[in-house]
Amino acid sequence: xxxxxxxxxxxxxxxxxxxxxxxxxxxxxxxxxxxxxxxxxxxxxxxxxxxxxxxxxxxxxxxxxxxxxxxxxxxxxxxxxxxxxxxxxxxxxxxxxxxxxxxxxxxxxxxxxxxxxxxxxxxxxxxxxxxxxxxxxxxxxxxxxxxxxxxxxxxxxxxxxxxxxxxxxxxxxxxxxxxxxxxxxxxxxxxxxxxxxxxxxxxxxxxxxxxxxxxxxxxxxxxxxxxxxxxxxxxxxxxxxxxxxxxxxxxxxxxxxxxxxxxxxxxxxxxxxxxxxxxxxxxxxxxxxxxxxxxxxxxxxxxxxxxxxxxxxxxxxxxxxxxxxxxxxxxxxxxxxxxxxxxxxxxxxxxxxxxxxxxxxxxxxxxxxxxxxxxxxxxxxxxxxxxxxxxxxxxxxxxxxxxxxxxxxxxxxxxxxxxxxxxxxxxxxxxxxxxxxxxxxxxxxxxxxxxxxxxxxxxxxxxxxxxxxxxxxxxxxxxxxxxxxxxxxxxxxxxxxxxxxxxxxxxxxxxxxxxxxxxxxxxxxxxxxxxxxxxxxxxxxxxxxxxxxxxxxxxxxxxxxxxxxxxxxxxxxxxxxxxxxxxxxxxxxxxxxxxxxxxxxxxxxxxxxxxxxxxxxxxxxxxxxxxxxxxxxxxxxxxxxxxxxxxxxxxxxxxxxxxxxxxxxxxxxxxxxxxxxxxxxxxxxxxxxxxxxxxxxxxxxxxxxxxxxxxxxxxxxxxxxxxxxxxxxxxxxxxxxxxxxxxxxxxxxxxxxxxxxxxxxxxxxxxxxxxxxxxxxxxxxxxxxxxxxxxxxxxxxxxxxxxxxxxxxxxxxxxxxxxxxxxxxxxxxxxxxxxxxxxxxxxxxxxxxxxxxxxxx
Numbered sequence: 001x002x003x004x005x006x007x008x009x010x011x012x013x014x015x016x017x018x019x020x021x022x023x024x025x026x027x028x029x030x031x032x033x034x035x036x037x038x039x040x041x042x043x044x045x046x047x048x049x050x051x052x053x054x055x056x057x058x059x060x061x062x063x064x065x066x067x068x069x070x071x072x073x074x075x076x077x078x079x080x081x082x083x084x085x086x087x088x089x090x091x092x093x094x095x096x097x098x099x100x101x102x103x104x105x106x107x108x109x110x111x112x113x114x115x116x117x118x119x120x121x122x123x124x125x126x127x128x129x130x131x132x133x134x135x136x137x138x139x140x141x142x143x144x145x146x147x148x149x150x151x152x153x154x155x156x157x158x159x160x161x162x163x164x165x166x167x168x169x170x171x172x173x174x175x176x177x178x179x180x181x182x183x184x185x186x187x188x189x190x191x192x193x194x195x196x197x198x199x200x201x202x203x204x205x206x207x208x209x210x211x212x213x214x215x216x217x218x219x220x221x222x223x224x225x226x227x228x229x230x231x232x233x234x235x236x237x238x239x240x241x242x243x244x245x246x247x248x249x250x251x252x253x254x255x256x257x258x259x260x261x262x263x264x265x266x267x268x269x270x271x272x273x274x275x276x277x278x279x280x281x282x283x284x285x286x287x288x289x290x291x292x293x294x295x296x297x298x299x300x301x302x303x304x305x306x307x308x309x310x311x312x313x314x315x316x317x318x319x320x321x322x323x324x325x326x327x328x329x330x331x332x333x334x335x336x337x338x339x340x341x342x343x344x345x346x347x348x349x350x351x352x353x354x355x356x357x358x359x360x361x362x363x364x365x366x367x368x369x370x371x372x373x374x375x376x377x378x379x380x381x382x383x384x385x386x387x388x389x390x391x392x393x394x395x396x397x398x399x400x401x402x403x404x405x406x407x408x409x410x411x412x413x414x415x416x417x418x419x420x421x422x423x424x425x426x427x428x429x430x431x432x433x434x435x436x437x438x439x440x441x442x443x444x445x446x447x448x449x450x451x452x453x454x455x456x457x458x459x460x461x462x463x464x465x466x467x468x469x470x471x472x473x474x475x476x477x478x479x480x481x482x483x484x485x486x487x488x489x490x491x492x493x494x495x496x497x498x499x500x501x502x503x504x505x506x507x508x509x510x511x512x513x514x515x516x517x518x519x520x521x522x523x524x525x526x527x528x529x530x531x532x533x534x535x536x537x538x539x540x541x542x543x544x545x546x547x548x549x550x551x552x553x554x555x556x557x558x559x560x561x562x563x564x565x566x567x568x569x570x571x572x573x574x575x576x577x578x579x580x581x582x583x584x585x586x587x588x589x590x591x592x593x594x595x596x597x598x599x600x601x602x603x604x605x606x607x608x609x610x611x612x613x614x615x616x617x618x619x620x621x622x623x624x625x626x627x628x629x630x631x632x633x634x635x636x637x638x639x640x641x642x643x644x645x646x647x648x649x650x651x652x653x654x655x656x657x658x659x660x661x662x663x664x665x666x667x668x669x670x671x672x673x674x675x676x677x678x679x680x681x682x683x684x685x686x687x688x689x690x691x692x693x694x695x696x697x698x699x700x701x702x703x704x705x706x707x708x709x710x711x712x713x714x715x716x717x718x719x720x721x722x723x724x725x726x727x728x729x730x731x732x733x734x735x736x737x738x739x740x741x742x743x744x745x746x747x748x749x750x751x752x753x754x755x756x757x758x759x760x761x762x763x764x765x766x767x768x769x770x771x772x773x774x775x776x777x778x779x780x781x782x783x784x785x786x787x788x789x790x791x792x793x794x795x796x797x798x799x800x801x802x803x804x805x806x807x808x809x810x811x812x813x814x815x816x817x818x819x820x821x822x823x824x825x826x827x828x829x830x831x832x833x834x835x836x837x838x839x840x841x842x843x844x845x846x847x848x849x850x851x852x853x854x855x856x857x
Contacts (some may be wrong), residue, residue: 001756001758001759001760002306002756002757004650004653004757008650008753009610009646010610010611010643010749010753011608013608013610013750013753014162014164014608015162015165015284016753017749017753018161018164021166021168021764025165026166026762026765027075027081027083027168028168029080029081029168029171030080031536031539032083033080034080034539035539037080037536037665038539039256039442039539042082042540043071043075043080043081043082043277043544043545044081044539044540044541044543044544044545045067045081045082045084045544046065046524046527046546046547046573047067047083047084047086047523047527047544047547047550048086048523048547048548049085049088049173049175049523050087050156050643051088051091051094052088052089052156053093053094055155055599056156056599056600057597057598058598058599058603058627059581059582060600060814061600061604061612062579062582062625063548063579063616064163065161065165065617066547066577066579066617066691067162067165067545067547067615067743068154068164068165068167068613068745069579069613069617069691070545070745071083072744072748073686073745073746074396075764076744076765077768078767078768079810081166082171082221082528082539082540083167083168084168084173085157085160085165085167085168085169085171085172086172086173086175086523086526086527087149087153087156087172087175088147088520089146089153089174089175089176090145090175090176090455090456090457090516091453091455091515091516092210092212092388092390092453094145094149094455094457095141095453095454096210097144097389098141098145098148098455099133100123101120102118102119102121102123102144102148103118103119103120103133103134104118104133104135104140104144104580105134105135106137106138106454107117107136108137108138108454110135110136111137112139113137113140116140118144119134120230121223133497133523138695141455142455143150145454145455146176149176158508159601162604162609162682163600163609163612163613164609164610164613164748164749166748166764171527173526175457176455176457178485178528180457181457181484181527182484182485183526183530183531183532184519185457185484186458186481186484186531187304187525187567188449188460188514188518188566189460189478189481191566192461192476194566195406196405196406196566197403197406197449198403198404199401199403199404199450199473200402200404201399202400203305203311203315203397203398203801204448205210205309205386205388205395205397205448206394206397206398207388207391207393207395208329208330208398209391210391210453212451212453212454212609213400213402213448213450213452214388214391214395214448215517215599215792215824216443216445216448217448217517217554217555217559218388218389218390218555219386219387219388219389219395220387220389221382221385221386222385222387223382223383224384224394225380225381225382225387226381226382226385227247227379227380227381228246228297228376228377228378229246229249229374229376229377229378230245230249230375230376230377231246231249231252231368231374231375232511233245233258233275233276233302234275234276234278235273235276236274236276238274241310242258242270242300243300243375244266244297244298244301244302245297246297246301246302247309248307248351248361249361249374250332250357250360250361250363251304251307251326252304253279253325253336253340253349253352254304254307254323254324255277255280255284255289255304256284256303256304256305256320256322257284257286257302257303257320258285258286258300258302258303259286259287259288259292259300259301259302259318259633260287260289260294260299260300260301260305261289261292261294261299262287262288262290263294263444264299264300266299266300267286267288267299268294269357270286271286271287271288272285272286274286278362278371278373279344279345279368279371279373280340280348281340281341281344282339282340282345283679284302287303289317289527290672291313291702293444293481303315303318303320304323305320305321305324305399306397306776307397308397308685309395309397309444311446312397318551320591321339322399323337324398324399325337325573325832326357326396326397328391328400328452329429330357331356331357332352332354332355332360333353333802334353335353336350336353338347340677346671351363351364353525354401354438358484365377379516388621401473402449402450402512403448403450403564404446404447404449405446405447405518405566406446407446407447407558407562408443408562409443409444409445409446409447410446413734414565415441417569418565419440419441421561421564421565421570421571422436422437422561422571424571425574425659427575427576427578427579428575428576428577428578428621428622430622430769431578431622432550432578435550435553436553439553439590440558447559447562449514449517450512450514450515450814451514453513455513456514456515456516456519457513457514458486458488458489458510458514459488459510459512459514460478460484460485460488460510460511460854461478461510462476462477462488462496462510463475463476463477463487463507463508463509464477464506464507467504467505467535468504469503471508477494477507479491479493486555488509488511489509489510489511490509491509499525499798514672517555517559520560521554521563522560523560524540524541524543524560524564524572527540528540528541538575542564542570542573542574543571543572543574544573544575545573545574545575545577546560546573546575547576547578547579547580548577549579550578550580550581551581552820553578560572571712573702577621578622579621579622579665580619580622580624580625581624581625582598582626583624583625583626584626584627584628585626585627585628587626598627600612603629603632603635607632607635607636607638609748609749610639610746610750611635612635612638612749613636613638613746613747613748614634614635614637614641614642615627615632615638616637617692617695618634618692619684620693621689621690622696641702641747642747644703645702645751645754646750648736649736649757652732652735652736653733653757655729655732656729656731657729657733658725658726660726661726661727661729661730662727662730663727663731664724664727665716665724665727665728665731665782666777666823666824667709667728667823667827668713668724668728668730668731668776669774669776669777669778670776670777670778670781670823670824671709671731671735671781672731672734672735672776673776673777673778673829674701674776674778674781674782675705675735675738675739675772676772676774678698678701679742679769679770681697686745691745691746694745694746698739698743702743702825704781705739707790708781708784708785709781711831711832712784712785712788712827712828712830713732713822713827715827715830715831716728717729722763724826733758733779738769738771740754740755741763741766741768742769744763744766751763778821779820779822780823780824782823783813783817783821783845784820784827784828787811787828787845787847788828788831790811790845791806791809791832791850793847794809795850795852798850803833804830804852805833805834805835806850807836807851808833808837808838808849808850808851809832809838809847809849809851810838810840810847810848810849811839811841811845812840812841812842812846813839813840813841813844813845813846814842818839818841819841822839825837835853
């Protein structure tokens, strides 16, 4: 126990108690206790590993506090809480941050420089442009990634400690550590062995800046300007033209067909015929497909390989040729498709070769105008274009060989199992389940897991080379599980030697890495010891809770559900708690791209962590919360509550509880009975992941306790000669103990501080309060509080101090209310300084008469 300060304050509590909690091991996962109790005595959390590529924002504080509240509640309920923390180090966001921070870019062809010093430390305005970034070797680049993520993680941990997350900091993992790489590679090899992982040469969504494939789950639509260009395709039989409208005339050389809806009578006579493409003179068929939109443009579209994802569907289902003209750098390929055979067509293509998409569009429009085959250009308009969520330019579609994991898009049985496992999961709030099911039902392709990047988990395969030194993709070489982790670019497969690398008849290592979600989809396994510590895995899996944001249901939640379904045939968790978004005062979602993100450090420093935790707890799961950094009203209310906790506790503790004290007074029993109701309701709310309701009922009672009950009983509690003094002191102490524990999951620092003034140990490992079962009439406190408010109002209206004595007062109320008031009449007279108090019958409680005592000069 610690001494009660003369002037309790919030300042310094975060550092003080973080140090104590660390020293005492307050939040460590007790393996021995967990083993003794078994799985049902453990509460395990699959904590989101934040991306270590920059700074945390106010949304992290919001959602991670929701998780921490539940962890603290379950710990006080007697569960052994497994609450780890991970850091998502690898992936495209980290690489981009390193590029901009140090002014570098990776060029795998360059040799390692052991003495390399980056040109910048912290970046400058130029370092975000590729042309201004210094090329460095892959190993140098990865070393910088490692260095920067470690620094970012230190800052993240410091902020989370300041916030008061009750994480076991000995249970941490990094998504780029050797052990993580081993587990991630092992899980993939099992997918490969079972036929769930495969590679394929196929159209791929491609980010030309990152030079990497992008998965469906990482897409977002952004509005971009465009215009329709009306072109004339010439019927092969010379009977006229068919007009199409396109926003992508630069892909005309990649056209493989025209397509219209099968029910469109305008084009039914043309199905099965052919037309010649303008400029390039390539003969292409006119086909029917139900995805064509009769009401869009002229109702007939050109299929190019590939303009958008619909082109891929048409290409695949109509069995069309591939005439890709864009390379992985986003420029038109130098060599024209074989289908372009005319001199005029090849000459036109040469005008486009090597150009960017934008420049090619400009030039082909000029060529079409010169040829007279550009009939019309519409006024500019805005339309949705696919972007990588972290990218700056629209995605293109190029043909590449990639690795995939089957996800139910083409497997009805797997899709049904994913839906069923999602329904066995309890969702908080339940409507978020629909978003998951919609995503599963709307998948159009398997999960693309390979990335053409550098900082990540290597895909653990090699390829045998044929006699020409070409990869034989039918002879994939895999390591034994005991060899993991491996890097195929430096390690050698069994039966080969290093001097056979890249040689005919030898081998070649896979250079691609896993998409970061392919590792993050294994967070339960990484944190829980899967294939590393099987005893731990049995104690924590399936996890009790997956907390996360709603925007990554389609990525993190789905991918984790998929890996668990494939590996274990079950959901990886029992509950999913989905937080809402943080929006600015204009109700716009906060995001870096909008420039309205608020970083939490200044808010925490200025208002205190308890105040920020209060703001977070005030919002229900799944609901968006507005935050105005200029006027954070809820944060200020939370700070006021935290300060009041300290002051109220000091005041209550000033009344010693006599030995053998019992509750003998009706008002005391009434208060404790009402508090029992609060305990029941708050406990139920916490159990149901509704921390906002738990806070609402507890806070409302706390203020009644402070503003009314404390005022009503303080005279009796002070008076050692009063026969009711012991009852008041005991009631105050019991209520304080209960209220502090009810508020501890949310107001974690102030409650710990107050608890330390009169109890041993941490409040956060104390037992959760149970109803005391003291029999009392709750109406006594309610009626007396209402009467006290009326007396205060009457004094205020009389422009008198609340300390002004009252010679006579009359309270009118229903008979039952008067009976309740008589049970506490002495306390009411004492707090109101009323010499003579009378009661009168009425339909509602009012102070009908008040006569102030003469003021002595």
